[in-house]
Amino acid sequence: MSEKKQQVSRRQFLNYTLTGVGGFMAAGMLVPMLRMAVDPVLQPSTAGDYANVGLSVDDITDTPQRVDWKVDQVDGWYESKVSRSAWVFKDDKNEILALSPVCTHLGCVVSWEGSDNYPNEFFCPCHNGRYEKDGTNIPGTPPLAPLHVYDQKVENGILYLGDAKPR
Amino acid sequence: MKYSSNHMEQYIPAKEFVDTIIIPLIPFHFSADAEMKKLAFQAEVATIFAGEIEKELSGRVMLIPPYYYVKPLEQEVEVKRLNTWVQNMETQPFTNFIFLTFDPAWKKCEKDLTGNLLWFPSIQSGDVHASETHHLITDQVAQVSELIRSFW
Incomplete structure (x- = not known):
């Protein structure tokens, strides 16, 4: 009876949580890397300043x-x-x-x-x-x-x- | 031009255009607390002053490292040593030697120097970065450049 009521199984719950946390961690690592790669583009150029x-x-x-x-x-x-x-x-x-x-x-x-x-x-x-x-x-x-x-x-x-x- | 490697590079092929040497004469001493601050300030101003003159007339003057000496001025010794500097520089086609100083003691032995002594009343105290000092120096530099041009 409990199986019917449980719409999210323990396994599914753990999967979701892990995917979510993992995703955050991956994003946390990738964003600074990306930022570093495009950084020179974002720097304001000092040459040609008026x-x-x-x-x-x-x-x-x-x-x-x-x-x-x-x-x-x-x-x-x-x-x-x-x-x-x-x-x-x-x-x-x-x-x-x-x-x-x-x-x-x-x-x-x-x-x-x-x-x-x-x-x-x-x-x-x-x-x-x-x-x-x-x-x-x-x-x-x-x-x-x-x-x-x-x-x-x-x-x-x-x-x-x-x-x-x-x- | 200044005594720096890139200016020397520029100087050597253009020697015949550069005929004037500028030598700042800067005193210092550590024997009386009361005067130390004043002298240090004068030394700073003298360095800036000489640098600004060089900027204005850079194509024809060579600003060499300042001549430092301990105050009070020992006329005989310093004049003799300074003249050996000039002798050495005369191996290049320089014809005008201009000494810049805030120390009136040089006035007394002016005639023994190989070159022209320009003495200026110094700013006694203040802040070298203040805008009043800045204006004062800029004004003086314009007049001194005029004077140096009259030697040419």
């Missing part, structure tokens, strides 16, 4: 202005804040251009109209390197490559700059 440089798009004119900002950088032993700068202006096509101020010759800091003798050019004080306004190096001066250009994007009217890339 930083707010504190400049509103409305304030950008066709005269280059210098902006300075800081980014976090992990550099071997140190994690530090590194300062970066750019010369930002609107070019002939009214597009925003952000040039790196690092001279492509030996790495000095160039400035817009840095010499009175060369108006409307970027000038490097170290070896009189010169660049056109669009960053093109002027032949006959030491630099052999144009100034690097920052990746940029505009969000809510604020300029964000990424990494400087050679052209």
